[in-house]
Amino acid sequence: MIYFDRVSKIYADNSVALEDVSFSVEPGEFISVVGQSGAGKTTLVKMLLAEERPTSGSVFFESINVHEVPLKNINTLRRKIGTVFQDFRLLPNKTAYENIAFAMEASGKSEEEIRSDVPHVLELVDLREKINNFPDELSGGEQQRVAIARAIVNQPDVIVADEPTGNLDPTNTYEVVQILKKINDLGTTIVLTTHNKGVIDSLKRRVITMERGKVIRDDKEGKYIL
Amino acid sequence: MDWVLLKRVLRAGLLDFSRNAFVSVASILVMTVTLVVVGTTIFAGVILNSALIELRDKADVNVYFTVGAPEDQIMALQAQLQALPEVASVGYLSAQDVLTQFEAAHQNDQLTLNALNELGQNPFGAVLNIKAHQISQYDAIAKFLQGQQAAAGQNSIIDKINYFDEQHQTALVRLEGIITSAGYLGTAVIAILIFMTVAIAFTTLRLAIYSSREEIQVMRLVGAGAFYIRAPFMVEGMLYGLVAGVITLLLFYPLSYALGAATTNFFGGVNVFSYYLGHFPLFFLAIVGTGVVLGAIASFLAVRRYLRI
Numbered sequence: 001m002i003y004f005d006r007v008s009k010i011y012a013d014n015s016v017a018l019e020d021v022s023f024s025v026e027p028g029e030f031i032s033v034v035g036q037s038g039a040g041k042t043t044l045v046k047m048l049l050a051e052e053r054p055t056s057g058s059v060f061f062e063s064i065n066v067h068e069v070p071l072k073n074i075n076t077l078r079r080k081i082g083t084v085f086q087d088f089r090l091l092p093n094k095t096a097y098e099n100i101a102f103a104m105e106a107s108g109k110s111e112e113e114i115r116s117d118v119p120h121v122l123e124l125v126d127l128r129e130k131i132n133n134f135p136d137e138l139s140g141g142e143q144q145r146v147a148i149a150r151a152i153v154n155q156p157d158v159i160v161a162d163e164p165t166g167n168l169d170p171t172n173t174y175e176v177v178q179i180l181k182k183i184n185d186l187g188t189t190i191v192l193t194t195h196n197k198g199v200i201d202s203l204k205r206r207v208i209t210m211e212r213g214k215v216i217r218d219d220k221e222g223k224y225i226l
Numbered sequence: 227m228d229w230v231l232l233k234r235v236l237r238a239g240l241l242d243f244s245r246n247a248f249v250s251v252a253s254i255l256v257m258t259v260t261l262v263v264v265g266t267t268i269f270a271g272v273i274l275n276s277a278l279i280e281l282r283d284k285a286d287v288n289v290y291f292t293v294g295a296p297e298d299q300i301m302a303l304q305a306q307l308q309a310l311p312e313v314a315s316v317g318y319l320s321a322q323d324v325l326t327q328f329e330a331a332h333q334n335d336q337l338t339l340n341a342l343n344e345l346g347q348n349p350f351g352a353v354l355n356i357k358a359h360q361i362s363q364y365d366a367i368a369k370f371l372q373g374q375q376a377a378a379g380q381n382s383i384i385d386k387i388n389y390f391d392e393q394h395q396t397a398l399v400r401l402e403g404i405i406t407s408a409g410y411l412g413t414a415v416i417a418i419l420i421f422m423t424v425a426i427a428f429t430t431l432r433l434a435i436y437s438s439r440e441e442i443q444v445m446r447l448v449g450a451g452a453f454y455i456r457a458p459f460m461v462e463g464m465l466y467g468l469v470a471g472v473i474t475l476l477l478f479y480p481l482s483y484a485l486g487a488a489t490t491n492f493f494g495g496v497n498v499f500s501y502y503l504g505h506f507p508l509f510f511l512a513i514v515g516t517g518v519v520l521g522a523i524a525s526f527l528a529v530r531r532y533l534r535i
Contacts, residue, residue, distance in 0.1 A: 049447060051447070051535055071534070072451075072452065074446075075446070075449045075450060075451045075452075076449070078446070078447060078448070078449040079449035083447050083448065089440070089444045089447075090444075091441050091444060091445070092441070093241070093242060093245040093246060093441075094241075098241075102445070102448065102450070103448045103449065103450075105234050105454070106445070106448060106449050106450035106451065106454055107449055110230070111230065150448065151448075154449070
């Protein structure tokens with residue numbers, strides 16, 4: 001489903017963000033990419049979302065080289081990938097309902113579908129009662145759950161969660177990880193980047209360990225080892 | 227574009243407009259200043275044009291006829307002049323009219339009037355007063371008249387053409403220079419003012435959208451297409467222009483009312499208040515149209531740079 005083929009990213013100041021990274025992700029997998037800050041985890045995510053171009057190598061999503069997709073068509077690709085960020089990135093002037101509805105509207109869903117799916121998905125993340133709240137009226141954990149609801153509402157093939165628990169307390173971290181596990185159990189592929197040892201050790205899933213832009217370990221049922 | 231998409235874009239634009247109250251108010255204020263300048267330049271253009279017409283109207287060429295010149299010949303010449311494409315109008319003053327004017331002008335000058343009476347007859351000839359469309363056309367008209375005078379020789383009824391007076395010619399050349407320069411200067415000042423204020427409005431809208439750059443990036447990352455991101459911002463920009471346009475039109479009502487009499491007295495001819503009321507549809511289109519188009523274009527351009535991801 002996802003294939004990184006010898007991907008390197010060297011910035012203009014000669015700093016190396018990724019070096020010869022190769023790995024693949026199968027449909028339905030839950031993989032965690034771990035590493036300390038600056039290891040290249042976020043760059044990896046940006047490559048997959050075509051936010052950045054590799055200096056060399058290719059990134060394939062469902063056999064499509066994501067960096068060969070024209071800019072005007074990139075949104076079609078991104079609709080297949082749900083994204084969750086450390087800083088939530090909700091639209092500040094939209095309510096929880098509207099944030100999720102926006103993702104559906106952008107992918108051309110009908111009003112009926114939006115009216116039926118948005119409350120349902122908010123119920124899945126246990127935020128039904130906060131449907132009309134704006135992001136600044138929600139706690140960090142609640143904002144992240146809205147972000148997850150937005151990521152899953154279009155039933156994407158894969159969810160990419162970049163440090164989703166980075167700004168959360170242990171309770172909210174646990175809840176977010178449980179939601180991601182539940183989504184994975186329903187068949188969606190999950191790519192999670194984190195440096196939270198507790199999260200990785202509790203998951204007992206595949207772990208790719210990165211250090212200074214390189215993949216140094218790829219363990220099927222890994223632990224956080226650094 | 228389908229109706230659902232249009233409805234969503236309009237709704238999103240309206241919601242952003244109302245929820246970003248601070249940004250909206252700031253943008254509307256700057257846009258209002260821009261439109262006030264645009265409106266003022268329209269007024270300035272009208273006043274300038276009217277003043278230049280007034281000034282241009284002061285230029286003329288007079289043909290003085292010999293005393294006792296037959297009226298039918300003068301009328302024939304008048305008809306010939308009116309047929310010339312350069313001629314705007316030809317006024318006729320009979321010898322008697324000239325005398326009456328002279329007497330009226332010297333009613334307090336008894337000595338001159340007594341001298342006139344001593345003559346026992348009207349010493350004045352008839353006069354044709356010619357106005358051209360352009361000041362530069364007087365030369366051709368004067369040459370035509372000179373040709374007529376030369377062709378008739380000793381029997382010419384034309385006594386004098388004042389165009390060939392050195393003073394008159396100098397005055398005409400100066401007047402043309404003033405009118406041309408004033409026209410160019412006015413146009414340049416208007417263009418500079420409009421350019422500056424439009425640039426300020428553009429920058430303000432760019433700043434307003436700059437504050438939303440992260441939102442735009444998020445929209446891109448959740449799979450929204452360029453049109454779906456850009457269109458609500460354009461709706462928002464158009465709303466700024468619409469509201470600012472209405473405010474500007476409302477401001478011009480008392481402003482033009484207060485300045486109406488002053489502009490008539492000072493510049494002669496145009497009362498800006500009457501002009502405003504009489505040409506309100508034109509003002510509405512110019513002010514509101516400029517605001518809406520400016521808002522749409524500025525937003526379109528400002529969003530474009532953040533869509534490159």
